Amino acid sequence: MKPLMELIDLTTRFHTQDGVVNAVNGISYPLEPGEILGIVGESGCGKSVHALSIMRLIQTPPGEIASGKVWFDGRDLLKLTEKEMRSVRGREIAMVFQDPLSSLNPVYTVGFQISEALILHKHMSKKQARERSIELLNLVGIPEPQKRYDAFPHQFSGGMRQRAMIAMALSCEPKLLIADEPTTALDVTIQAQIIDLVIKLQSEINMAVMWITHDLGIVAEMVRRINVMYAGFIVERGDVDDIYNKTCHPYTLGLLRSLPSIDESPGTKLVSIPGLPPDLISLPTGCPFFARCAFRVEQCRVERPELEPVDNAGHSVSCWRWREVLGANAA
């Protein structure tokens, strides 16, 4: 199948007073239509920046998309004019953000903000947009949508605001929904509701979803494929089962081991990955995970590993010693 979107060597930098921050360092991967892709990594690993780069919403200056291609539906998004890009945003790629409390404009009603995208992209009349928005609010499970249409964001709870944001993102039936940690600010029961909602809607209108999170537990139950990111690189990529059961990268292994489990006896210490991620201003010449890795050898310090296939099913890893990691994991 022809991929819906293909990133080739996407590189994003920020020019700051301290130097050039290498936030995203040449990442490449395809995304198929209707696929749910999880992007996993710790804070500051470039997950959000790479998503904003796809949307071309990086603040310039100080940010800059230094190189690469983002093929989306046969066009390179990075080559489009700003005007063409605006018709892509919202209509073909939509985005849901982390903090539902601040992602709705406090001076407008929730309904008005959903209608706005419909009027802009679908050229609906105000009345049509209102009807469609009420349908959408109903679809995302907001009770009494007719009355809620005229409510202001401060009259909504966090979970309801996130539902409204999802309604807004889905209003033009995009081909790709980028969800940037949409459940981080919500409590666990609401998290589960939002995830169920997105999965349900995803299968109804067959859009692809990119779910960005730092929580491996969440992605396990919803996505098919995972990209693990570290210091602006993709370090491991594959199907969920392969990532969990045939882990090939020491960083992924560390992430999995640091997940708390309900079966553990009380008092068991959580395993954490020692050290801190590298300074993105002066990246090490070798593997970026070198300083924290339990499997490191001399080669890792001097030579940066490329993403190489583990099998034919699309599982790939960038580690010189993935065979040893896989072996240790199996043992």
Next chain:
Amino acid sequence: MTEIISESDVLTDFAVREHRSLWLDAWRRLISNRTAMLGLVVVTIFILSAVGAHFFWTYDAKTDLDYSSKLLAPTLRVSEGSTEAHWFGTDKLGRDIFRRVVHGGWNSLRVGLVAVAISLAVGGLLGLLAGFFESTELNKWESAGFMALVAGGLGALPAWIARQNLQIVLFALLGVVSVLRPAWFTGKKWLRTAAFAGLGLLIGGLSGLWVAPAVGLVCAVTGLAIGLVTAKPLNGKLFSDIVMRVMDVILSFPSYLLAIAIVAFLGPGLEKGMIAIGVVGIPIYARLARSAVLSVTQKEYILAAQSVGEAHGRILFRHIVPNILSPIIVQATMGLANAILSAAALGFLGLGAIPPEPEWGAMLGDSYKYLSSGAWWAVLYPGLAIMFSVLGFNLLGDGLRDALDPKMRV
């Protein structure tokens, strides 16, 4: 057996409150604030009396003169040989002070509104653009417009010196050319710099020479500087820097001194006073608008609006402007008080309204000499009028600040 409550009942139990708009909320908070209401009452009386006097109470300042009744003390009775009671007394020319105070209100109101409108329109817009485009990539037309604004705006100085407004247009054109034809001299940066510097020098120098050689020299130097600026590629940060540094220069003058200097240049008159007070107020609004925009652009809902595919202008005017309105409204209300005070100061110095036009400051200036001979009423009533109008706007402004503060929302 216990009855199971159906789901629809539970959902409606989840109360949907009445949806009040933000403005209605603010209004309710305002009317529950006593001092703000006092301010509102004073301001309303002031506005009604000023407007009413202007439209329904004819007064011809030029023919109002009656030496036979000069410096009469305030009284409620109609004195002999007069047609009306002088409630506030009369001044040195026998003019009824009550009438002049009420009519002076119209002038003060006009000065306040026009001056604040000038400051707000110019300063607010500059601050808005500077703040928003500081971290936004400019498209070709935006940068051409901004370059024209920068070059034309800076060109206003030599144009003023040489008294040739054509210069502003020429410099603005230079700015447009520098952005729309960036391909000229690419790869030869020094050539581009030299070309623009030369053009700026020519535009400034030639039109200055038209007046006098010395003027030509001064204008050539400023033109050279403008040429050097236009030779640089413009981005939002540079635009913001230039605008805000110009604002800093204006702020570095004491405000009354600058207003007096502008009136001295433009000539006396109420209209000139309005312009002077308006220009002096520009940087306040520019700074306020810029800082408010900078904090709002960091909010996620702006990113969300961008991710829906909205254009720059729409984001700026539909999403950012409504969110920065409250500090601007508060500042404008306080600014009205300030403008009335400045107009009175200019009038007192004889630079604002031209006599015999009724104006509170000018009335004070006319009458303070008679204080020693006991005519306190000629000074007291215009003084009280200034005090109450300024106090009214300040109280209202304070109340508005409390009412519009989003953190006060309950």
